[in-house]
Amino acid sequence: MKHLLNTLFVTSEDIYLSLDGENVVVNREKQVAARYPLHTLCNIVSFSYAGASPALMGACAERGIALAFCSPRGKFLARVSGQDQGNVLLRRTQYRVADDPGQSCRAARAMIFGKIHNARWSIERTRRDHGMRVDTEKLSEASGKLKGLLPSVMEETSLDSLRGLEGVGAAAYFGVLDEMILNEKESFFFRGRSRRPPMDPFNGLLSFAYSLLAHDCAAALESVGLDPYVGFLHRDRPGRTSLALDLMEELRPCMADRFVLTLVNNRMVKPTDFIVQENGAVLMTDQGRRTFLQRWQEKKRETLTHPYLDEKMQWGLVPYIQALLLARYLRGDLDGYPAFLWK
Secondary structure, X not given: OOOXXXXXXXXXXXXXXXXXXXXXXXXXXXXXXXXXXXXHEEEEEEOOOOOEOHHHHHHHHHHOOEEEEEOOOOOEEEEEOOOOOOOHHHHHHHHHHHHOHHHHHHHHHHHHHHHHHHHHHHHHHHHHHOOOOOOHHHHHHHHHHHHHHHHHHHHOOOHHHHHHHHHHHHHHHHHHHHHHOOOOOOOOOOOOOOOOOOOOHHHHHHHHHHHHHHHHHHHHHHHOOOOOOOOOOOOOOOOXXXXXXXXXXXXXXXXXXXXXXXHHHOOOOOXXXXXXXXXXXXXXXXXXXXXXXXXXXXXXXOEXXXXXXXXXXXXXXXXXXXXXXXXXXXXXXXXXXXXXXXO
């Protein structure tokens, strides 16, 4: 079983990372600010334009430490990856499945089934826990629509039709997401998805969570020998980790959306953690980003029982387990890909 190690988040824009023996050295203005042993890390995510030394990038690649670079505002820029893991036969199978619309649909529909199932249970959890504070009739109607889509999703054989069903489900889910926001409604609200750039604080939180989750999914896929750039539902596009986007679909409602709702509803983030630019774009402050990342790490250390394996594990291992199950499905060890079904 893979062990969940630490993730080093570099949030200051003037930090340069280098290597000294078996340690990551954090440098500010050519002065050493901190050191972290490489063997304690599984990920490094830098939000600094200063970057990292070639020696550190090589060491991370050799040790399988995922090193990602993002802009100070959270936009993904690049990821360092070393020699491919696994064997060439697995990737050849992945490519053949991706080239066959029918086989692609069989894999993708399980992921979309998981996404719609998890979105429904996120709504149901809000109904259960906060029935006196929300419009239960509105939430019940959306939950019913999502439940009604599930049989159609598992019977679908066309990728285009599957995308249509996913769109219907997303509309029903996002249509009640604002109802699930319980505090600071004058600042935290959801009127629709906006990105590149986000136009309100809640969308800013969602975008940041999705960026981190996509990185984790890409690293997980690489760790089991799959190509994160060749997907089944998301088709090939230069620079896009399509399979990582496929894998994260089922995890969005329970790992990202639910996490953001917890931040807002428990007042872990505040309106002062955001700034509004002249063009209306809403960005997190340095303090807001630090709070977000600290809570994200805490979330990944929480435990749950995996619904398919029936084993206790940390939330942060879920993308790796799903990547492993996907690899086993592609190898023919499983009759179907078992999506992560959360309650």
